Amino acid sequence: MVRETLLASVNGQDEKSADAGGTGHALMAELVALRAILLNVLFKLANGEKPTAEEMQRLIDRADADKLKKARERLAQAAEPEGQPGEKS
Numbered sequence: 001m002v003r004e005t006l007l008a009s010v011n012g013q014d015e016k017s018a019d020a021g022g023t024g025h026a027l028m029a030e031l032v033a034l035r036a037i038l039l040n041v042l043f044k045l046a047n048g049e050k051p052t053a054e055e056m057q058r059l060i061d062r063a064d065a066d067k068l069k070k071a072r073e074r075l076a077q078a079a080e081p082e083g084q085p086g087e088k089s
Contacts, residue, residue: 032070033067034063036062036067036070037059
């Protein structure tokens with residue numbers, strides 16, 4: 001169900017076949033935030049450091065603040081046909 005919701009959203013299907021409540025965008029936003037937190041924590045651990053509670057809270061706050069914007073950007077990129085302007089090489 002989650003995969004179908006995200007694919008329908010990216011493919012621009014109507015609200016009935018996608019999801020009227022915006023669940024796909026919310027889910028993508030949460031995944032983007034989780035990815036940001038996870039990558040930052042893993043990077044720190046790989047360098048032999050342990051994140052403090054304050055650092056973790058800052059990571060969470062920053063990920064939450066950016067998640068909707070970044071999710072929209074990712075969904076827009078996924079919806080662009082190959083070779084369109086704005087595509088990163």
